[in-house]
Amino acid sequence: MGEERIFVVFLVIALVVLVARALSARLGVPDAILLVVLGVGAGFVPGLPRVTVPPEVVLMGFLPPLVYHAAFFTAPREARADAVPIFTLAFGLTTVTTLAVAGTTYALLPGVGWAAAVAFGAAVAPTDAVSATSVLQRLGAPPRLVTILEGESLINDGVALTIFGLAVESLSTPFTIGHGAARLLQVVVGGVAYGLLVGWAVRKVRRRIRDPSSQIIALLMIPYLAYIPAENLGVSGVLATVTAGFYLGTRGEGILQPASRLAGSMFWRILIFLLESTLFVLLGLEIRALLQDPGDHSWTEIAVVTLAVSAVLVLVRLLWELFNGPLAALLPGGRRVQRGLDWRRRLVIGLSGMRGAISLAIALSLPLAAGRDRGMLIVLAALVVMVTLVGQAPLLPFLLRGLGLIESDRRIMEVMAARKAGLQAALARLDELADDDEVDEATADTYRQMLELRIEGLQNRLDEEDTSRPSPPPGRARVKSELVKAQRAKLDGLYRRGKIGADTLRQVGLELDFQDPGVTGSARDAQRE
Template sequence: MLEQYLFIAMLIAVLMLAGRVTARRLGVPEAIPLVLLGVGASFIPGMDAAIPPPEVVLNIYLPLLVYRAAFLTAPRESREDAVPISVLAFGLTCVTAVAVAAALNFAIPEVGWAAALAIGAAVAPTDPVAATSVMQRLGAPRRLVTILEGESLVNDAVALTLFGLALAALEDPVSLSEGALTLLRVVAGGVLYGLVLGWVIARVRLRIKDVGAQIVVSLLTPFLAYLPAEHFEFSGVLAVVTTGFYLGVRAEGMLPPVSRLAGKTFWDMLAFLLESSLFVLLGLEIRHVVASVADYPVFVLAGVAALAVAAVVLARIGWTLGVFPLARWLPGRHLSFDEIGRSERLVMGWAGIRGAVTLAIALSIPLDVPHRPLLIFIGAVVVLVTLLGQTTTLPRLMRRLKLGESDEEAAEEAEARRETTEAALARLDELAADDTVDERTADVFRQLLELRLDRVRALLDDEDDESTEGAREVREELAKAQREKLDQLYESGRVSEEIRRRLTHELDLEHHRRSSAS
């Protein structure tokens, strides 16, 4: 049995790598080859053991994915755009869930409203990465990206709360007033518990100096938020979101730079493993799902899937174009909606791509829920259609609407680098004047900072493409020479493996910084 599970784990890892390579070569979303490879692997004898129980997806995958998204949320931007984010995250998520439930009930009434609302809640939240990664690469307006990222965080919590209420209604139907009181208790309890836990974890992490221990605590945090909250019948997802947001806002002052860097690397890799494995697991399960819905006529399945996709897409476009602008009349202080024109709202509507969270919710539907295979089938179709259709057409739409030509982000980053470097130089002069550091040491650091400042000023002066490309080639050659020299020093026994690894890591960080900036 152990050998079987080890074989399955290695095979899934190979499929994840193959899917990533295939996606990059074909220029398609990674989910497509991952699902197809999973379908192919499902024909291997014994692969049924790889399909996890719904509780595993609900209690392991979802807390980790939601916590990472909450931790990385930009607090100032989200606060400034709280009204437009809320209009999308609360209003549109509920409308989408109800629209999909109504479409499913119209096509197959025997499914029932509770089960239909469960899959409606599953397909309601958007993916925070799929659309915004495309938009950032094309230089979309920053505010548009911020709103979409903020929406994708909050609507996860809203959708999962609706999902939990729908599952509860399947087991024990309640009246409208009872449902409202339950919702209030679930939401308030989850938020309050998340705040208390965030406060406690922050104090604990302030006392931890070891990087490895910091990562272990960060890995435990989403489960400490989710599982106890669910045990006391609060919203575990809201507890995770609240805890993650509370800690993310305080990360810079709470954690030393080396812990932040190691933590980011760890969570980026963990997110890749979780999201990729989810799509492979869908591929493994989809053959059984298709076999389970074989009793339905093909035209019924196609019609239901088409209705669900249409409800998801049209509800979002109608909301962003028609309802979203009305939020300007809501009370409270928020940024002007005049800056979000029709073109931005159309892109916002078309960027409603579904991804790993939708998939995780759909796969977490309990086994005893009536018509479960049909519900998973609908969720899978919505994810694949929006990923393949909207991700590939979003760049073309943005170019047509001329929303992908902004250099504001790069200019602001370069300006920030210039001012922070100048601040460091000024502080160095103060230390030298006070004799805190000797002049020789000050000169060494001054030269390093001035070299960095010269590079930033060159970017701000907008060098021509040829010189920038030439500078890039020179940097690559210099980095290559440094790596080769490090290897020579190690082979000759003049430096240890630890020193070689440390200096190589610094070169990797520098390469990553330049790649991100370009």
């Protein structure tokens, strides 16, 4: 019976994800919002099993690959350039937010106690970059904003979990400033050191694993090898995972070798999409169960505290981002970096502080030592996540358009220009090989025609994207599409008559996909999203 309940829940999650994706494309609303809202609605469907997710499932099952993936694909040059705003947000703002929320909670609910209030503040302090960056990337916001928000979310999880752990320890053991400082140093330094050790070891064994399937399996193990042992050693598993991911990401492609890089990247992309989507749906489904246990407090009291905490989260972040110039100026290079962030960009960063499933997972980790208010604090965390997610994310598109910060075509043109430059370099190398008689002329001509065709296609697309140039003659795309269609028909005929095999059909078909204006246009639209 238990297996049937799990199967039903997974079917509901899959259905919600499919519906949310379809509605997101039509309505232009971030996936995360629709996933949570539809999850809440599905939670009240009669006959659906009650969903309660143990916090260790989220913290140890979902968190490591999500954090590792974000750290691995963090742009190292851009992250170093924006180290000052990332540092002030991840460390300074997270700490200030924790204390502000703790003070607000204790003032409104004095029976909770300071230790539990600080633990609750640490739970809702870290931001969830997925919903914010998904909006920013789809609309074509300045890449620098995305880099700062992603860098912040990588580190503030570790900061918040460290503060949370110290607060939980103080619930059962006496707390002193000296003990807290020593424990903080142990958690941070130990986590970073262990993460570097994992990254170094992975680089050493990389060359010994040559089978593509084995490489992908090993790749999936890395986040857990960094996170779980670190937690068992009493250091920060989040910081260990972030450090390992960033170390490997800045030194090649981790454990993947060129032959398996395409398959591995596709596997990793699908895995992260499924994990993120499942987390948001589970958050929505679990709210039904959480709302049934508010503790000894009335719903009016809970609503007041929820609105007060949500307002504190938004105002503290907004004020910090708009007025933290003097603090940032004290850091090396702070004045120079801050000059590049005008008030419009600061405003977007300040209003991009949505909370996500990680906050709920941290809140669910509150021990029974938190007392009778534990259930109420968990409900508060869930409601705060809902208010910030549903209340803030829809405002970002209007804010970006109103402030004139949309650069939708810049990244697309940058990618196409890079591809064109690479193909031109390959064409030049081919000519060198032909001149040195290292390749026969027939082979050189075959590859030369293929490279020139791809360069021409990219140049046509660059001309179409560049509005400063004259528009291409009408009908060019239709002619190219008709020519590709004729080639596809001929290719299918050869396969049906047994003249070519399935592998050849797929390989040449992929080359035709690259040349088809309809396919490349759809890919371009997907990149915009």
